Amino acid sequence: MTRAVEYDVVVLGAGPTGENVAGRVREAGLSVAVVESELVGGECSYWACMPSKALLRPVIARADARRTPGLRDAAAGELDVAAVLAHRDAEAAHWKDDGQVAWVESVGARLYRGHGRLRGPRTVVVDGPEGEHHVLTARHAVAVCTGTRPALPELPGLAGAKAWTSREATSARSAPGRLAIVGGGVVAVEMATAWQALGSHVTLLVRGSGVLERMEPFAGEHVLAALRDAGADVRTGASVTALVRQDGGPVTVVMEGGDTVEADEVLFATGRAPRTDDLGLETVGLDPGDWLSVDDSLRVVGHDWLYGVGDVNRRALMTHQGKYQARIAGDVIAARAAGNSSLATGRWGAHAATADHAAQPQVVFTDPEVGAVGLTLAQAERAGHRVRAVDQDLTSVAGAGLYGDDYRGHARLVVDLDRQVLLGATFVGPGTGELLHSATIAVAGEVPLDRLWHAVPAYPTLSEIWLRLLEAYREA
Template sequence: MSEAAQAAAVQDTFDVVVVGAGPVGQTVADKTRAAGLSVAVVERELVGGECSYWACVPSKALLRPVIAVSDARRVDGARQAVTGPVAAGGAFARRDGFVTGWKDDGQADWVHGIGAELVRGHGRLDGPRRVAVQTSRGERRVLTARHAVAVATGSKPAIPAIPGIDEAKPWTNREATDSHTVPPRLAIVGGGGVAVEMATAWQGLGSQVTLLVRRSGLLPRMEPFVGEMVAVGLAEAGVMIRTGVSVTALSRPGGTGPVTLTLDDGGALEADEILYATGRLPLTDDIGLESVGLSPGAWLDVDESCRVRGLDGGWLYALGDINHHALLTHQGKYQARIAGAAIGALAAGRELDTAAWGPHAATADVHAVPQVFFCDPEACAVGLSAAEAERAGHRVRAVDVDLGRTVKGADLYADGYTGRARMLVDEDTGRLLGVTFVGPAVSELLHSATVAVAGQIPVGRLWHAVPCFPTISEVWLRLLEAYGAGGEGGAVRDGAD
């Protein structure tokens, strides 16, 4: 910035400057304000971020009526009461309520309510501890941080550069969650979480969905049986699934009307809309990283307290999607709590505790990341998969349970309940390394698994955590029985190291 521009800019100093006011930025702002630090929060779009308006919240609002109807149809006596399809208009209206009509007044008031200052505009790093903001009023404002700058700008959809992509005007997660019309035919490219959730939602809302998956299966980062069972559920709902196929070109003359997809197997497909759910890229290409010697557009490498590595002074923190640890809102908020505590400690002159499971170390990003996909059936997991555990050198034993055949609570929940659970036990320590569930309503089981994995609870001790009868959580009893814990000749220690 020129000397004249610097002189003309409004300049303010705060203890902490947060760039990005999504859930992650809000959390670190709240944590540092609670430590008595002055905070400025910069946001160029809506306060509340992607999660509140175009991802977690609206997608679950759209999915809920679809899953509710599906659950009712699984229970005799209830299925007879379901006489028609999901009313898309009602689902859209409910979604609109949850995103407050894409207005952020309430969330902006929350920022003011914690005592932070909200600066609306595009914030860019402008050298060490400085953020230059082009405000929404056309002004230039320079914010200086005494202690820390926390960047939580999130990620954006990865769209492939193939012929016809611009004229095709593909949907991303934003259009898939804010549309008020149901496309008769929707092609979804991808096989991960966004793809399977949106396939569930839009098939249930009335689209004929075709899912195009480059790999051989769905949800490739989870246990293989998860993708297989989700594929069966989607197919039973009417979704057309084609695996091992890629889109090589798109055509939509004039940018209107149907879009034609050219496939690498020589075939073609016509749809009314196409949704790309093929991964995410960091929103770091235009936040001034070059001003501090970092590469624009890159994921940011951080230490245990989420401080960016390689910068003198340890003043820059990268939280949420942009550090590429786990692109999940709850993990970003966890990181923000860790970083906020670290910033507060350093500002008070205290040393950081970054030992394993210490208050300033985001250890769960490695050992105990929970994730849920709200497709039908639901799929969720925490910790490692069997393949990941073996690659990491653990000596593991996998224990599997069929929920429908062995858990009375599951059988009561739905006629012909289909689901599966797996726990991975480290045979050298007798502790859980990972747990996976797939089936209707399993998402509410996940936190018990997360506590067990994060707490490194010996499997034998879990025998004394008694599940209520008749609930689906009895799966824990079935898993422990299958492993041999608690009974005569049980192979698991019950106690400390």
């Protein structure tokens, strides 16, 4: 049976980004249909943010306890892996989306389960799980919020090796005895941290010279040192050329030069690709499988009704940035639907996702944590800014010693010398993720350094590193 229905807005994808677009346009009084082919709630809820951080939280808590006098002996034992995995399951809602479906329905959006594809401008066809066929027409906008999938290299033996991706790594039912991880980005180091602590012997195979290479170099250096201290075998300059697994036994990872690593499972954390290959993009003049190119209002270039929101546009592959884009896109769609032709699309305007370029925050939940926002020193220099890096060892503040014995950490501010504002900040050390939002406010708000001098950090906290950094800048 084919049903044709018209809505103001059609949203493809019911992850956090799609949900936020839907919620925003509903607040403006627009009707909206949401199309989802898997679980409502998306990658973040079931295979990324929530389960991965549930795996990492006890790992970090135990590490903090072992740094604390009076708790060190009590925390000397092994983690209760079964309890950790049970908590992970709960945080992933046991891979059931009832709660998320209830939220979608509570805001008055109409959920369509099935695979949605464009069929020309403003039209989406949905093939449902029981053979139903829906034709949805959007009066004002279609928002593509389908996110990404793991990008796997073309390697001999990859399919037969049954390699893990991030999904298997966050939903595994037990800790493999030996886990090889290929990659050097956030997923690779977080999963190395988690599974090493949960009992796996981890071998991390990094093609480059270090990890977290898009961040300040010292961030990756601290994380690599900690992984090695925890017992992980970290090999840089390791280029994987093939995989071999026979009869369900161990997998052999073959590297350039002939070296091999044997493991019970192998995880490929080698990047992401857009979920745009089967969306009917060719029916509106776009290339299937490509990232969507959008302007700062999240509208797809060359199309006044089509929006690409969240990971699918490659601007910022993080859930919180996707939700930020969704809030802006929703407001843009609502304003244009109301006939508002004077949108605030300039830098830091209400209808421009400026933070994607200038103040994008990220926390890497390793031990030590990494928190970063804005531009690195190298990025700022490449962009033509006249900048200075201000560095401080985090052990220079009393809060570090109180946080735990043998505290190690580092902080950097990137200062725009012409405007006397911050372009970026990076903190590495236990607990430093909680320092990040103050830095994000300073960068996004372009707070002058002279005014930051009056933002007094409480003593004795890790936040006192702000005072040390500002003092170092003044003395330079």
